[in-house]
Amino acid sequence: MGIAIIYASGMTKHTKEVAEYMARELKADIFNLKQITKINMTDYDTVLFGTGVHAGKPYKPLVQFLEANRDALAGKKTYLFIECMYNDEKGDAQRDKIAEQLGIPDAVYFNTKSDEMNEAGFPAAVDEFIARLRSG
Numbered sequence: 850m851g852i853a854i855i856y857a858s859g860m861t862k863h864t865k866e867v868a869e870y871m872a873r874e875l876k877a878d879i880f881n882l883k884q885i886t887k888i889n890m891t892d893y894d895t896v897l898f899g900t901g902v903h904a905g906k907p908y909k910p911l912v913q914f915l916e917a918n919r920d921a922l923a924g925k926k927t928y929l930f931i932e933c934m935y936n937d938e939k940g941d942a943q944r945d946k947i948a949e950q951l952g953i954p955d956a957v958y959f960n961t962k963s964d965e966m967n968e969a970g971f972p973a974a975v976d977e978f979i980a981r982l983r984s985g
């Protein structure tokens with residue numbers, strides 16, 4: 850059983866870039882909700898959802914996808930990653946709010962201009978998240 854990464858990204862493509870990096874590292878299938886909105890979930894036991902944030906809110910294509918696929922996601926391990934502009938307690942609060950709204954409690958957020966970047970140019974927190982997923 851595989852991993853799916855399903856994301857909604859905006860003009861700056863930050864979420865897209867992180868999603869693509871994670872897909873390479875985790876050998877996951879990747880779906881851009883701008884291009885594809887019907888995904889056969891039976892192939893996956895783990896699903897990672899990604900979104901940027903505008904005015905405190907996750908992007909609509911992701912909200913709509915989750916609303917339409919609640920039943921298909923039952924029993925799967927789900928995670929949320931958020932691309933945002935905070936790196937502090939504001940980010941924590943924003944993450945908690947979005948995680949609750951989307952019904953995905955296991956949520957992390959990444960600031961594209963993090964203090965600590967890895968060799969591939971992504972926040973070190975992305976690698977920590979990947980390591981956690983690998984360890985199950």
Ligand SMILES: Cc1cc2nc3c(=O)[nH]c(=O)nc-3n(C[C@H](O)[C@H](O)[C@H](O)COP(=O)(O)O)c2cc1C
Nearest residue numbers: 858859861862863864901902903904905932933934
């Ligand atoms: C109009 C606008 C509003 C934004 N509002 C927020 C916000 O409320 N909270 C936040 O953390 N980041 C906010 N951001 C920053 C973006 O969420 C951040 O740059 C993210 O990486 C964008 O991801 P994307 O390139 O995949 O769309 C905003 C950006 C724009 C352009």
